[in-house]
Amino acid sequence: xxxxxxxxxxxxxxxxxxxxxxxxxxxxxxxxxxxxxxxxxxxxxxxxxxxxxxxxxxxxxxxxxxxxxxxxxxxxxxxxxxxxxxxxxxxxxxxxxxxxxxxxx
Amino acid sequence: xxxxxxxxxxxxxxxxxxxxxxxxxxxxxxxxxxxxxxxxxxxxxxxxxxxxxxxxxxxxxxxxxxxxxxxxxxxxxxxxxxxxxxxxxxxxxxxxxxxxxxxxxxxxxxxxxxxxxxxxxxxxxxxxxxxxxxxxxxxxxxxxxxxxxxxxxxxxxxxxxxxxxxxxxxxxxxxxxxxxxxxxxxxxxxxxxxxxxxxxxxxxxxxxxxxxxxxxxxxxxxxxxxxxxxxxxxxxxxxxxxx
Numbered sequence: 001x002x003x004x005x006x007x008x009x010x011x012x013x014x015x016x017x018x019x020x021x022x023x024x025x026x027x028x029x030x031x032x033x034x035x036x037x038x039x040x041x042x043x044x045x046x047x048x049x050x051x052x053x054x055x056x057x058x059x060x061x062x063x064x065x066x067x068x069x070x071x072x073x074x075x076x077x078x079x080x081x082x083x084x085x086x087x088x089x090x091x092x093x094x095x096x097x098x099x100x101x102x103x104x105x
Numbered sequence: 106x107x108x109x110x111x112x113x114x115x116x117x118x119x120x121x122x123x124x125x126x127x128x129x130x131x132x133x134x135x136x137x138x139x140x141x142x143x144x145x146x147x148x149x150x151x152x153x154x155x156x157x158x159x160x161x162x163x164x165x166x167x168x169x170x171x172x173x174x175x176x177x178x179x180x181x182x183x184x185x186x187x188x189x190x191x192x193x194x195x196x197x198x199x200x201x202x203x204x205x206x207x208x209x210x211x212x213x214x215x216x217x218x219x220x221x222x223x224x225x226x227x228x229x230x231x232x233x234x235x236x237x238x239x240x241x242x243x244x245x246x247x248x249x250x251x252x253x254x255x256x257x258x259x260x261x262x263x264x265x266x267x268x269x270x271x272x273x274x275x276x277x278x279x280x281x282x283x284x285x286x287x288x289x290x291x292x293x294x295x296x297x298x299x300x301x302x303x304x305x306x307x308x309x310x311x312x313x314x315x316x317x318x319x320x321x322x323x324x325x326x327x328x329x330x331x332x333x334x335x336x337x338x339x340x341x342x343x344x345x346x347x348x
Binding site: 015035036069070072073075076077078079085086087088089090091 | 134251252256288291293294297300303309312
């Protein structure tokens with residue numbers, strides 16, 4: 001018997017007055033999860049930014065399907081990047097990347 | 106389809122233009138009802154905000170945040186303002202104000218200090234919950250309180266809020282979660298807001314209720330009470346043509 005890992009894919013948007021780089025987005029998400037849930041939380045949530053478009057300020061993040069609320073809480077807790085105000089919004093969530101892309105277009 | 110409400114947008118420092126942007130974003134984030142906290146003398150701003158919201162298709166609720174120093178001052182403010190605003194929130198700065206606000210049926214929302222040290226001294230404790238359970242007041246938690254600040258600060262606040270929510274649930278006192286946003290960056294999607302309640306051991310269904318059914322119920326109840334034909338709960342004057 002095998003245990004297949006299930007994921008949730010979330011389309012998110014970053015609201016900011018300036019352009020936010022890919023590296024900053026990945027770092028701030030990881031830092032927020034670590035701050036709220038620690039290393040154990042990070043290991044269970046398994047976040048991974050699959051894509052991020054700097055121009056649009058949006059991207060797709062993947063996480064463990066059981067811990068989506070924790071990922072959402074972590075994103076909602078982000079208020080600044082380099083002392084500039086930002087906010088993250090989860091716009092759509094899906095069980096597959098294909099469905100998420102289809103719904104987002 | 107579930108309808109969402111954010112009952113706490115603070116009137117922004119930059120004025121109506123920024124408020125319009127906030128209301129537009131709230132509408133895009135799928136809020137059907139939004140409450141803006143106005144100052145007591147802002148009659149013109151209220152009218153303009155109503156006009157903006159009718160264009161956007163958002164239901165605007167007028168709210169006032171009272172910050173009295175004594176229970177007597179609270180009573181005076183309630184007498185003066187209850188019929189002018191749809192939602193009345195009280196920032197409880199002293200224990201006597203908190204107790205009076207919890208038992209007064211004219212108060213809708215109870216807010217507690219945002220500073221962790223102050224909040225550990227004055228929070229929604231069991232006595233407060235007992236009084237609130239016999240009245241109509243609701244515990245309000247602002248996301249802006251949780252999301253800002255350093256980690257130790259946040260940890261202390263979360264610990265106190267977890268106790269508050271536990272007391273509220275034990276005595277069946279409703280609680281709601283609002284953004285408390287004072288600019289665009291303070292806004293969150295309804296489900297993102299609800300996810301913050303999972304930090305207080307609230308299950309997902311109840312968390313969603315705290316940003317949808319609970320706040321909408323308060324608005325509905327108060328609007329009924331503010332109608333001219335309202336007499337008491339369940340009783341209203343019926344006109345000749347409505348019989």
